[in-house]
Amino acid sequence: MYKEQYPSKLLEEAVDAIGSLPGVGRKSALRLALHLLRQPQENVHHFVDAIADLCDNVKYCKVCKMISDEDVCPICSDARRDHRTICVVENVRDVMSIEATGQFRGVYHVLGGIISPINGVAPSDLTISDLVKRLKEMEISPENPVEVILAISGDVEGETTAFYIFRQIAPLGVTVSSLARGLGFGDNLEYADSLTLGRSIVNRQPFKA
Amino acid sequence: MYKEQYPSKLLEEAVDAIGSLPGVGRKSALRLALHLLRQPQENVHHFVDAIADLCDNVKYCKVCKMISDEDVCPICSDARRDHRTICVVENVRDVMSIEATGQFRGVYHVLGGIISPINGVAPSDLTISDLVKRLKEMEISPENPVEVILAISGDVEGETTAFYIFRQIAPLGVTVSSLARGLGFGDNLEYADSLTLGRSIVNRQPFKA
Numbered sequence: 224m225y226k227e228q229y230p231s232k233l234l235e236e237a238v239d240a241i242g243s244l245p246g247v248g249r250k251s252a253l254r255l256a257l258h259l260l261r262q263p264q265e266n267v268h269h270f271v272d273a274i275a276d277l278c279d280n281v282k283y284c285k286v287c288k289m290i291s292d293e294d295v296c297p298i299c300s301d302a303r304r305d306h307r308t309i310c311v312v313e314n315v316r317d318v319m320s321i322e323a324t325g326q327f328r329g330v331y332h333v334l335g336g337i338i339s340p341i342n343g344v345a346p347s348d349l350t351i352s353d354l355v356k357r358l359k360e361m362e363i364s365p366e367n368p369v370e371v372i373l374a375i376s377g378d379v380e381g382e383t384t385a386f387y388i389f390r391q392i393a394p395l396g397v398t399v400s401s402l403a404r405g406l407g408f409g410d411n412l413e414y415a416d417s418l419t420l421g422r423s424i425v426n427r428q429p430f431k432a
Numbered sequence: 433m434y435k436e437q438y439p440s441k442l443l444e445e446a447v448d449a450i451g452s453l454p455g456v457g458r459k460s461a462l463r464l465a466l467h468l469l470r471q472p473q474e475n476v477h478h479f480v481d482a483i484a485d486l487c488d489n490v491k492y493c494k495v496c497k498m499i500s501d502e503d504v505c506p507i508c509s510d511a512r513r514d515h516r517t518i519c520v521v522e523n524v525r526d527v528m529s530i531e532a533t534g535q536f537r538g539v540y541h542v543l544g545g546i547i548s549p550i551n552g553v554a555p556s557d558l559t560i561s562d563l564v565k566r567l568k569e570m571e572i573s574p575e576n577p578v579e580v581i582l583a584i585s586g587d588v589e590g591e592t593t594a595f596y597i598f599r600q601i602a603p604l605g606v607t608v609s610s611l612a613r614g615l616g617f618g619d620n621l622e623y624a625d626s627l628t629l630g631r632s633i634v635n636r637q638p639f640k641a
Contacts, residue, residue: 273449
């Protein structure tokens with residue numbers, strides 16, 4: 224009797240693989256597998272090769288730990304950027320988001336995650352010691368200051384991580400700052416959560432006309 | 433100056449590949465690429481191998497054209513199924529959907545698409561001639577009837593395809609039927625579209641108490 228859900232083991236394994244991606248359910252996985260099956264074989268090989276290539280040959284900038292094709296990424300090797308303002312972020316996507324704003328001319332340091340006991344991520348799993356080493360190699364003095372911006376999520380794990388890093392780097396004489404938090408531009412007071420609204424009152428700023 | 437959107441060509445190519453899947457946007461593709469990058473290398477290789485394996489080694493049942501690991505699929509080789517009731521469907525997923533109902537004990541014929549001049553799909557791109565050949569090889573007589581159920585979508589292209597197939601197979605002496613259409617079970621009259629409601633009145637059935 225025909226009882227299996229999938230007519231083919233090969234199909235089932237491909238669906239299992241695709242369905243293991245975050246946010247992709249079994250139905251979508253089947254749809255995607257059958258889509259790939261309808262493509263010319265060379266397209267599918269291009270598809271899988273691009274993914275395998277990324278994971279096999281990816282490099283990280285030895286300065287800021289950003290994904291990069293070079294040993295030192297284009298941002299870290301750009302002399303026109305401010306190398307004494309270091310923005311510490313959780314991951315690659317954060318760098319891309321901040322770069323997309325076009326508002327930041329400093330450099331980055333990519334942590335590769337945030338401290339999370341629940342997910343088993345300890346400080347040693349992140350690039351915090353690399354950041355400390357990087358700062359120690361810079362000459363820091365009141366005339367030659369270095370600013371570290373902790374651009375980390377505002378949730379509990381993010382704040383823990385920020386505080387942990389703060390304690391590691393504050394003794395090195397750097398200025399530590401964090402992202403401004405408050406209502407978004409264009410946000411309506413009515414729909415703001417009370418924590419954000421409360422903090423944006425406490426941290427109010429001089430009015431600029 | 434750092435102007436590209438992606439920090440790495442490898443990453444960009446993987447995002448291009450993943451973003452080529454239907455329903456996967458650039459942002460999701462980036463999220464998925466970075467997810468894969470965080471996985472152990474052997475998991476990623478398992479992922480890409482499963483997909484390449486499916487597309488390289490997939491077989492189709494030589495009787496019904498369903499995806500299968502054998503030359504003849506488990507449905508076609510199951511002697512307990514009714515091989516004289518053939519359900520014609522558009523694709524593999526339709527077979528899986530009908531099998532999941534557990535209501536059909538006949539066999540299938542998978543067209544591999546529907547006739548669509550807009551998408552450049554001609555009758556010769558489908559397995560219609562295989563169906564005709566399959567039926568011609570069966571002995572069909574009033575004592576030994578064969579029923580072909582055209583279980584094809586009710587849109588214009590689906591109806592065109594069904595009509596085309598009907599004209600090809602009707603001369604062979606088979607009984608041709610199509611799926612019952614009407615309100616879904618539990619559907620409310622108020623929310624039914626007028627075409628469906630109209631047809632379900634015209635095609636009303638004897639009340640079964």
